[in-house]
Amino acid sequence: MDNKRYLLVIFVSFFAAILQTSVFYEFFGHYLNPDLLIALVLGFMLNAGYQSAYLSAIFGGVLLDFLNAKTPGLSAFIISLYVWVYFQVRGFYLHGVAATAMFWVVLIYLYRIVISGSLFFNVKVLISCLLSVAIGYTIAYFMKRGYEKVNL
Numbered sequence: 790m791d792n793k794r795y796l797l798v799i800f801v802s803f804f805a806a807i808l809q810t811s812v813f814y815e816f817f818g819h820y821l822n823p824d825l826l827i828a829l830v831l832g833f834m835l836n837a838g839y840q841s842a843y844l845s846a847i848f849g850g851v852l853l854d855f856l857n858a859k860t861p862g863l864s865a866f867i868i869s870l871y872v873w874v875y876f877q878v879r880g881f882y883l884h885g886v887a888a889t890a891m892f893w894v895v896l897i898y899l900y901r902i903v904i905s906g907s908l909f910f911n912v913k914v915l916i917s918c919l920l921s922v923a924i925g926y927t928i929a930y931f932m933k934r935g936y937e938k939v940n941l
Contacts, residue, residue, distance in 0.1 A: 798833070798841050802849030805829045810856040820913035823921040826853055827897055830868055831925030834875060836932040842872045859904065867903060871896045886926075893925065894918045 809825040817823065826849040833841040850865025857864075875892070897918040902908060 794841070795844065798837075798844045799848050802826065802829060802845040803852055805845075806849045806852040806856060810853065817917070820911055821917050821920070823917050823924055824897055824900070825921070825924065826850065826864075827868060827871075827893075827900065828921045828925035828928055830872060831893060831922065832928030832932050834872060835926075835929040839872065839876055843869055846872050864900075864904065867900055871900070890922050890926070893922045897921050 805825045805828075809822065813825060814822050826845070829849070830842050830845050833845050846868040847865045850868045851862060853859075853864045854861045874896075878892075879889070894915075898915065901914050901918070
């Protein structure tokens with residue numbers, strides 16, 4: 790990755806974290822708020838590779854923790870761990886879009902449990918996880934279209 794790409798990934802990650810904690814929180818509320826940073830990381834993983842995904846997870850996760858007044862680095866660690874797990878198991882167990890989507894719904898739900906600290910099941914949180922994965926695949930689709938236009 791070149792320096793321009795690093796800066797673009799960092800800028801987009803910061804923008805996603807700010808959007809998630811401000812505009813989306815006001816629009817969707819606490820439980821239905823989609824995890825835009827995780828959706829962005831998912832988009833980077835599906836198209837740009839592990840470097841962009843790790844960079845987005847680390848910088849966006851740290852900013853997300855600071856904006857939410859949580860333990861600094863906790864989101865960055867968890868999301869980076871999810872990126873590592875995804876790249877370890879994708880060749881063996883995750884075949885197809887549906888399997889990958891279900892894998893990410895489970896991981897996002899676990900992330901929400903760890904961050905919130907409550908173990909109760911909530912349908913709104915599950916809908917938020919599904920929305921996050923849908924946003925992630927939409928980001929991946931538009932990133933792929935952008936890469937195709939650049940290569941033409």
